[in-house]
Amino acid sequence: MAKVLMKGNEAIGEAAIRAGCKNYFAYPITPQSEVAEYLAKRLPEEGGVFLQGESEVAVGYMIFGAAGAGERVMTTSSSPGISLMSEALSYIAAAQCPAVFVNIMRGGPGLGGILPSQGDYFQATKGGGHGDYHLLVLAPDGVQEAVEMTMQAFTLAEKYRNPVMILGDGLIGQMMEPVEFPDGLKTEPSNKDDWATNGMAHRKSKKRNLVKSLFLDPTALNDNNLALKAKYAQMKKEEVQYELVNADTDYQVLITSYGTMSRVCRTAIDMLKEEGIEVAMLRPKTLFPFPEKAVFDASGKESCQAVISIEMSMGQMVEDVERCVKGRLPVEFYGECGGDIPSPEKIIEIIKALL
Amino acid sequence: MAKAFSRPKALSGTHTHYCPGCTHGIVHRLVAEAIDDLGIQEKTVGIAPVGCAVLAYNYFDCDFQEAAHGRAPAMATGIKRVRPDLMVFTYQGDGDLASIGMGEIIHAANRGEKFTTIFINNAIYGMTGGQMAPTTMPGQRATTAPLGRDTAQTGMPIRMANLLAELVTPGYITRQAVLKPQQVNKAKKAIKQAFQYQMENRCFSFVEVISTCPTNWGMTPVDALKWAEDTLLPYYELGDYKVPE
Numbered sequence: 001m002a003k004v005l006m007k008g009n010e011a012i013g014e015a016a017i018r019a020g021c022k023n024y025f026a027y028p029i030t031p032q033s034e035v036a037e038y039l040a041k042r043l044p045e046e047g048g049v050f051l052q053g054e055s056e057v058a059v060g061y062m063i064f065g066a067a068g069a070g071e072r073v074m075t076t077s078s079s080p081g082i083s084l085m086s087e088a089l090s091y092i093a094a095a096q097c098p099a100v101f102v103n104i105m106r107g108g109p110g111l112g113g114i115l116p117s118q119g120d121y122f123q124a125t126k127g128g129g130h131g132d133y134h135l136l137v138l139a140p141d142g143v144q145e146a147v148e149m150t151m152q153a154f155t156l157a158e159k160y161r162n163p164v165m166i167l168g169d170g171l172i173g174q175m176m177e178p179v180e181f182p183d184g185l186k187t188e189p190s191n192k193d194d195w196a197t198n199g200m201a202h203r204k205s206k207k208r209n210l211v212k213s214l215f216l217d218p219t220a221l222n223d224n225n226l227a228l229k230a231k232y233a234q235m236k237k238e239e240v241q242y243e244l245v246n247a248d249t250d251y252q253v254l255i256t257s258y259g260t261m262s263r264v265c266r267t268a269i270d271m272l273k274e275e276g277i278e279v280a281m282l283r284p285k286t287l288f289p290f291p292e293k294a295v296f297d298a299s300g301k302e303s304c305q306a307v308i309s310i311e312m313s314m315g316q317m318v319e320d321v322e323r324c325v326k327g328r329l330p331v332e333f334y335g336e337c338g339g340d341i342p343s344p345e346k347i348i349e350i351i352k353a354l355l
Numbered sequence: 356m357a358k359a360f361s362r363p364k365a366l367s368g369t370h371t372h373y374c375p376g377c378t379h380g381i382v383h384r385l386v387a388e389a390i391d392d393l394g395i396q397e398k399t400v401g402i403a404p405v406g407c408a409v410l411a412y413n414y415f416d417c418d419f420q421e422a423a424h425g426r427a428p429a430m431a432t433g434i435k436r437v438r439p440d441l442m443v444f445t446y447q448g449d450g451d452l453a454s455i456g457m458g459e460i461i462h463a464a465n466r467g468e469k470f471t472t473i474f475i476n477n478a479i480y481g482m483t484g485g486q487m488a489p490t491t492m493p494g495q496r497a498t499t500a501p502l503g504r505d506t507a508q509t510g511m512p513i514r515m516a517n518l519l520a521e522l523v524t525p526g527y528i529t530r531q532a533v534l535k536p537q538q539v540n541k542a543k544k545a546i547k548q549a550f551q552y553q554m555e556n557r558c559f560s561f562v563e564v565i566s567t568c569p570t571n572w573g574m575t576p577v578d579a580l581k582w583a584e585d586t587l588l589p590y591y592e593l594g595d596y597k598v599p600e
Binding site for chain 1: 396397398399400402403409410412416417418419420421422423426429430431432433434435436437438440441458459462
């Protein structure tokens with residue numbers, strides 16, 4: 001298929017349809033409302049379901065209901081909206097249902113602002129809702145990857161019966177880029193008859209299904225949490241994705257960065273190269289599972305003197321980076337989170353100060 | 356000899372955890388009988404609330420999902436929208452539906468979602484131990500209203516059926532009781548009618564059922580029935596508040 005020029009938010013909506021998702025529930029919030037606006041028109045054309053819920057709280061449970069009934073379903077929101085959906089995320093993870101949540105992050109905390117940010121890293125990767133659970137978190141660096149990750153998200157959600165979050169930011173949602181929708185990523189929904197509440201009539205066994213998260217017996221709750229833990233361990237083994245940039249050189253500094261911020265870092269790396277300074281970057285594409293071994297290995301290069309995590313936050317992913325570097329090198333941090341995106345020149349200045 | 360009375364197919368036979376004298380058991384049976392009468396067990400999905408009926412999924416023999424506090428109507432919306440062929444009902448108490456879930460029930464009713472809500476109004480929080488509900492009567496004692504509900508502080512009890520009937524969207528909104536055998540028969544009819552409207556894809560249907568909570572009211576089951584009759588029914592008038600044209 002030829003490339004088309006599309007806004008990130010609209011491309012995410014189109015990607016969901018092309019991945020076979022016909023069900024979308026959402027509540028408007030800047031900077032991602034174009035997803036809903038796009039799907040309000042497109043889903044009826046496809047015979048799908050579009051519903052604007054009364055709040056993000058309600059939408060979270062519309063997603064839970066639809067996912068529990070065994071249908072592919074997605075919602076999109078932005079930071080404060082995701083906070084309201086976090087209760088449902090905990091329930092969906094506990095009840096082991098597949099669903100796709102897209103967070104086009106804006107500045108926080110509180111109402112914050114409407115410009116891009118990466119301030120929800122902790123919320124996305126460490127919880128947000130209550131209890132011992134994880135989301136699979138995919139972080140695109142542009143419109144093309146947002147499309148591909150949105151499409152992959154449905155099969156991942158079904159493979160693990162777990163919510164998957166696409167963690168983008170306002171820039172990825174708002175910018176227009178040429179994009180191609182890959183045919184190969186459309187998959188058939190997996191068989192859900194052994195767990196989904198899709199009506200006993202449709203199943204061979206005629207046994208009723210139950211979607212729940214209450215386990216009053218401590219042994220049963222412990223067992224459920226151990227099953228979840230095993231699932232997260234499998235994700236750590238099978239789903240880690242990352243990209244290495246300029247890592248075949250004798251780099252002196254290793255940058256860790258993701259999403260929009262990593263694109264600025266990439267430009268800075270090219271500019272530094274022209275000055276004869278080699279800097280590499282490790283860009284996690286999955287924030288959970290985090291590329292732990294890759295960070296450890298990349299920080300072990302003999303020429304490498306420092307590691308710096310560059311983020312549009314006050315320092316969140318840096319804690320995971322420190323954890324993975326295991327103290328073998330100093331781990332620095334640079335970030336801005338008012339909605340301005342640091343320039344390549346600023347990154348260059350920061351890197352030079354490390355040398 | 357022909358069997359005149361037996362357990363509905365749609366009930367699992369599991370012993371319930373409800374307190375002696377609680378009317379949840381009666382309403383469970385009425386819902387199950389309606390499901391049996393209409394032959395819809397195999398395409399029914401129930402939504403359990405948070406509160407005393409949280410374990411309802413153990414007592415019915417049909418697909419079930421469990422919602423968070425108050426969110427059952429949103430969950431039912433999600434299921435019914437993506438699978439309109441399923442028969443979906445929520446079963447909620449008055450704390451769940453009239454307090455924390457007020458937004459969800461009003462908007463689901465206003466959208467005319469084609470599912471059925473069974474609303475148990477016993478004027479108190481049961482599972483959490485007798486705290487005040489939005490439906491608690493003026494002067495009625497609760498653990499969080501130890502001197503009795505002071506309406507100057509907490510407003511008047513909310514009449515959900517009346518409130519929902521005010522919505523312009525068509526619906527079937529009725530208030531019933533299960534305090535006397537005649538009322539039980541009428542409640543059965545209403546519940547079955549509510550499911551029938553759903554089968555015909557006609558409207559949102561809502562059956563409020565005035566019930567008792569002897570444990571948290573501090574009464575014997577018999578006294579609780581009398582108190583409900585004398586105190587709740589004059590305020591929560593029984594009858595149909597809205598029927599679809």
